[in-house]
Amino acid sequence: MSSFIINGGRKLHGEIVPQGAKNEALQILCAVLLTPEPVTIHNIPDIRDVNKLIELLGEMGVSVTPAGKGTYIFQAGDIDLDYLKTKEFRKKGAGLRGSVMILGPLLARFGKGYIPHPGGDKIGRRRLDTHFTGLQKLGARFESDGLNTFYSVDATELKGCYMLLDEASVTGTANVVMAAVMAKGTTTIFNAACEPYLVQLCRMLNRMGAKISGVGSNLLSIEGVEYLSGTSHTMLPDMIEIGSFIGLAAMTGSEITIKNVQYKELGIIPEVFRRLGIQLQLRGDDILVPAQETYEVETFMDGSIMTISDAPWPGFTPDLISIALVVATQAKGSVLIHQKMFESRLFFVDKLIDMGAQIILCDPHRATVIGLNHQVPLRGITMSSPDIRAGVALLIAALSAKGKSQIDNIEQIDRGYQDIDGRLRSLGAGIERIEG
Ligand SMILES: CC(=O)N[C@H]1[C@@H](OP(=O)(O)OP(=O)(O)OC[C@H]2O[C@@H](n3ccc(=O)[nH]c3=O)[C@H](O)[C@@H]2O)O[C@H](CO)[C@@H](O)[C@@H]1O
C-alpha cells in the first residue's frame, strides 16, 4: 500500500493538461473487440484501471501495439475464448468495473461470453440488472456459477427489439449498445444514458460502420449490421479531472489554467462550480481559475440553502460530488450536498471533520457543509483513501491544509489520475509518494 505525504498550505500556480477520460477509455477499449481490423486509439490515460483493461485484452488475444505517447493500435484478430474460462481471467476481470463491458462486444461478435462480477469502487450497491436484462431482451441467456460471481452467457442469435432500461446506467447502456450493433434488425433503447462517454462510443461505432441514431439523447435506435471495420478514435479530456482541478484551485486559493478542456463537452459542470462562487474564465478552450481569497456559495432564489446533487447526464455527475463537497468546506456560506446515486460515497466526510471541516452527515446520502470561508484552515492528518474520488477530495483538502498530511491506499487515486503527484509538484505542491 503506497502513500502520499503532503505539506499543505502552499499556493499553486501554472498550467495543467487533463488526461484522456478514464470512463470513456474503458468503453472504447472494449469496443475494439467488435472488429478483426486494427483500431488506433489516441489520448489513452496511463492509469491503473485502463492499464489493467489493456493487459486483459492482451491476454484474450488482442494484439496491442504502442504507437507513441497515449496511442495504441489494437487488433482483435483471434480471440482466445477459452482464456475467459480461466481462474486468471476471473481474478483480473473482477479487478475493475470497466471489464463488464467486454460482454456486449463478445456476444455481438462470437455469440458467447463470460464475465466475472466486476470490481470498481466500493461506494454502495452497484447492480448489473440493466446490463443483464438489456442483453437478455436481445436474446442472451445467462448462467450463473450459483454464487453470482461468474456468468457464462450464450447468445447464438441476437435480435433487435424495443427496450426501456430500468435505469440510465452508463456502463449498462454501453454494453447493450455494443451487443446491438451487430444484432439482427433494429434495437430501440429508451432511457439510455447519454454521458459524453457514450456519445464518443456511439460516434466511434458509427465510424466503424454501425448505424446508431439519436446519439446524445436518451432514445437510441440501432440498425444491426453484419460487420464492423477498423477506425481511429481520440479520447476527450477527462471531465472529472477538470472538475477536480477547478476544486483544487479554489481550495488552495491558486491561479491554475486547465488546458484544452473541450468546454462544450463539460455540460453543467462549470456552472455547478460557479454556483459555489468559483470564478472561471474561458480563454480559448482553456479554463483559467483565478486565485480567489474567498468564494461565496449562492442560495436558491428564495434565499434558502442551495443543494448540489447528482443526476444522470445532463445532470451533475456523481463522480464530482465529493469534489464539490470538499470545495464547500472553505466556501463562504452553507450548502447541502446530496449524493443520490451511491449510498456509501459520503462517509469520507469523517476525515474532513477530523481536519476541522464543519460538516453534518445527515444520512448516507446527504451532508450539510458550513463553509469556513478560509478564516480557519483545515489541519493536516493521517488518513486513508476509501475510493477514487474521495481520495482526490482528501488530497485537495490536504494540499489546502496547514501542516503535514499522509494519505494511505493511494492505489485508489492511481486508478483514475495519471501521475497526479508529478503533475501537482509541477504546480508547486509539496507532495511525495512513498511506495509501499
Ligand atoms: C466505469 C464507469 O464508467 N463508471 C461510472 C459509471 O458506473 P456504472 O455504469 O457502474 O454506474 P450506473 O450508471 O450503472 O449507476 C450508478 C449508480 O447510480 C444509480 N442510478 C443510475 C441511474 C439512474 O437513473 N438512477 C440511479 O439511481 C445506480 O443504481 C447505481 O447505484 O457511471 C457512474 C454514474 O455516473 C459513475 O459514478 C462511474 O464512475
Ligand SMILES: C=C(OP(=O)(O)O)C(=O)O
Ligand atoms: C466510480 C468510479 O469508477 P468505477 O466505476 O470504475 O469504480 C469513478 O470513476 O468515480
